[in-house]
Amino acid sequence: MYKLLACCSMASGISLQPKMVQASLGVQKQGNGHCTNVPRNVNLEKLQNNYLFPEISKRELQHLDKYPNAKVISLGIGDTTEPIPEKISLSMANYARALSTAEGYRGYGAEQGNQALRKAIAETFYKNVLIRDKEVFVSDGSQCDISRLQLCLGSKVTIAVQDPSFPAYIDSSVIIGQAGDFQDKTGKYQNIVYMQCGPENNFFPDLTTTPRTDVIFFCSPNNPTGHAATRKQLQQLVEFARDNGSIIIFDSAYAAYITDNSPKSIFEIPGAKEVAIEISSFSKFAGFTGVRLGWTVVPEELLFSSGFPVINDFNRIVCTCFNGASNISQAGGLACLSSEGFQAICSVIDYYKENTKILVNTFASLGLKAYGGVNAPYVWVHFPGLKSWNVFAEILEKTHIITVPGSGFGPGGAEYIRISAFGQRERIIEASWRLEKLISNEKALFNSVENKE
Amino acid sequence: MYKLLACCSMASGISLQPKMVQASLGVQKQGNGHCTNVPRNVNLEKLQNNYLFPEISKRELQHLDKYPNAKVISLGIGDTTEPIPEKISLSMANYARALSTAEGYRGYGAEQGNQALRKAIAETFYKNVLIRDKEVFVSDGSQCDISRLQLCLGSKVTIAVQDPSFPAYIDSSVIIGQAGDFQDKTGKYQNIVYMQCGPENNFFPDLTTTPRTDVIFFCSPNNPTGHAATRKQLQQLVEFARDNGSIIIFDSAYAAYITDNSPKSIFEIPGAKEVAIEISSFSKFAGFTGVRLGWTVVPEELLFSSGFPVINDFNRIVCTCFNGASNISQAGGLACLSSEGFQAICSVIDYYKENTKILVNTFASLGLKAYGGVNAPYVWVHFPGLKSWNVFAEILEKTHIITVPGSGFGPGGAEYIRISAFGQRERIIEASWRLEKLISNEKALFNSVENKE
Known part of the structure; x- marks a missing residue:
């Protein structure tokens, strides 16, 4: 009654796709299922890996699996934390x-x-x-x-x-x-x-x-x-x-x-x-x-x-x-x-700005170049010669702090980490203290130029 | 210092665009302004007129301008009217x-x-x-x-x-x-x-x-x-x-x-x-x-x-x-x-279903073919030989009722009007009464085959 079309001819093609995309949902090709004959959008095929922020969330969950009792502090995704007025x-x-x-x-x-x-x-x-x-x-x-x-x-x-x-x-x-x-x-x-x-x-x-x-x-x-x-x-x-x-x-x-x-x-x-x-x-x-x-x-x-x-x-x-x-x-x-309402919001923004100052001062005291912070809730920290995903992973592993690797924002961010100043004050202070300890203890690591991206 | 590019070379091209699109925002080419050199998206150029529902809203406003004291009943855009439980x-x-x-x-x-x-x-x-x-x-x-x-x-x-x-x-x-x-x-x-x-x-x-x-x-x-x-x-x-x-x-x-x-x-x-x-x-x-x-x-x-x-x-x-x-x-x-919550919602849906029955019965009593209604809050009324936008306009002009012309849904709707059953009961009853009066009084008009789309 209906036209029959050959499909699934390229069913094994799935293995050619970036692994992270599939891993994100855990979907694998079903055993002997039916394939449509609709081609995948070539534009989607071009996209690299996952969108940055869900990927960061995934890493956070993986870390919590590994360290279920860790007091993770998220300075990653720029997510507001203070109640709405x-x-x-x-x-x-x-x-x-x-x-x-x-x-x-x-x-x-x-x-x-x-x-x-x-x-x-x-x-x-x-x-x-x-x-x-x-x-x-x-x-x-x-x-x-x-x-x-x-x-x-x-x-x-x-x-x-x-x-x-x-x-x-x-x-x-x-x-x-x-x-x-x-x-x-x-x-x-x-x-x-x-x-x-x-x-x-x-x-x-x-x-x-x-x-x-x-x-x-x-x-x-x-x-x-x-x-x-x-x-x-x-x-x-x-x-x-x-x-x-x-x-x-x-x-x-x-x-x-x-x-x-x-x-x-x-x-x-x-x-x-x-x-x-x-x-x-x-x-x-x-x-x-x-x-x-x-x-x-x-x-x-x-x-x-x-x-x-x-x-x-x-x-x-x-x-x-x-x-x-x-x-x-x-x-x-x-x-x-x-x-x-506007006035109340400005007070919340001032609170985050104060957080930003604390973070900027922390990095300055460590001798690291930190940019931003004055006009934005983000601090952009330079780790010359280091790969940003490695710095991200090292900070997460050693301090339980989530940041964002600069290379997620393009090749120009390869040696940087973005730190968000959104957070409750005591967590920002605690994070500053953990970062200070890590970076001053591992000066050799954070000055390495071997892993340049 | 910067490259200079000729632009605005086709500035008069605006007059080639469908008039309704421009009219919708009332934007006309500014007198002697700057044009970018960015071409308009060819896909947008292909689109016909306005999107249907904002167009219906515009017609309603125009009608209210013309008859500021009219008690307009909207059975047009399928918009819910009953409070949320x-x-x-x-x-x-x-x-x-x-x-x-x-x-x-x-x-x-x-x-x-x-x-x-x-x-x-x-x-x-x-x-x-x-x-x-x-x-x-x-x-x-x-x-x-x-x-x-x-x-x-x-x-x-x-x-x-x-x-x-x-x-x-x-x-x-x-x-x-x-x-x-x-x-x-x-x-x-x-x-x-x-x-x-x-x-x-x-x-x-x-x-x-x-x-x-x-x-x-x-x-x-x-x-x-x-x-x-x-x-x-x-x-x-x-x-x-x-x-x-x-x-x-x-x-x-x-x-x-x-x-x-x-x-x-x-x-x-x-x-x-x-x-x-x-x-x-x-x-x-x-x-x-x-x-x-x-x-x-x-x-x-x-x-x-x-x-x-x-x-x-x-x-x-x-x-x-x-x-x-x-x-x-x-x-x-x-x-x-x-x-x-689910139970409360079902009561609201039952209310709209009751509205639908009233509308279906109205059209049936007028000898018009009305479809739908049993499994949907829409009644689809056939006006053989008539253009749907004309029926829409005639109903609006004579009864102050907003409907949706079927041709807005494709050529298959050319002789139809969609009536929404969303509305307060007394308005649905009032609308039925007005429609009954119009259609029985103007039998000749609603049987015309001259304006077939």
């Missing part, structure tokens, strides 16, 4: 509670977000740069919007990223099909421009030698290096994008941690509205990592080469591939932006 | 409230969802078909997971959809690049197989003439027709997919509305685990349209042609392009699946 949690609780009343029940909201929240975001963060409410799209977090932006831009555009950078930029680029093959030798994907950002260039790429790309992902304050680009650096970036006809996707998820005069938004730079999109988040700003809330600003002035407004296409993606952030989370977002 | 809203409120305490605060959860919720979903919906907890991925709604599945499968696969069907299947397919151009003449995209499903074939495609595709989107109970596929029909579908090496993406978002013995999950059909993914949702099941919660089941037995497990790639997408559903929504989901 009461005013904000209460507004979410009240909203949720009211959903069981005829007056308070709400169904679908606008895909782009609650109008009052869009307005509050525009007024709180963009008042002086004249971003309009309708240019603000509320999301369930900036990581999700990175993929939606990639869906919007498609597989034909070329991208540049800071090296090191938050891995979702590159991984989403590979998934959508913008990247070539991964090169083991360089640790880079073909067709992606890696803009080296290290202490040697004040964490800002040399734009005179940077090839033109359609899209430039730029995160400031940067994850993982903690560097906030200066006004002058961002002016150069906007000028570069204007000259090249590029679009900057500016990630300002850590803007609330800026303590100096570095711009908190790309739109503080004149001319940016015609070349930039900004993604941001309530995650690190308001401790909403689990509550899920963020936003993206697409200015009406941003146009494709044909003159077609980018905002129209992004709006279409949001309407088709997303259904709005949870209305309860949005109620919380609105409370965050009230004057009382 | 207290047990469930309270569990969310308590979770949210606890986020301001040291003991209750939670940051990032697992991207795949809270372990207890995954387990509860597996036990509640899939106990007899042995779906494992780890095969359940909690999402922020099935519409979002449709796009994530498309990201997983990539642009090279071919797809088939029921005609008519929920528009996100086709639109997401166009966005990812699986579709060819839209054909005005047929109302169809090239490279997509439209499986005609109407009363003439008991809403099930003739599989002997259906071409093979990699992926088959299949929604049961169907949105918009309200037809729940019978066990025999689904057995045929699974057999067809097995013979062809295809993957079925089975949308069971309305399974809770089934009143007869139709299968509520594709996994009730033997052999389905090796050929099917199931997407589902708390939206219509628990009134979570605004709360945002759903799930997707990817069985470990489902393999690409190489033998590589689909679940591994979907897991990678979820980890990279998503960060988990809101933890507050997930707490609500867990409460829904407690015995008390």
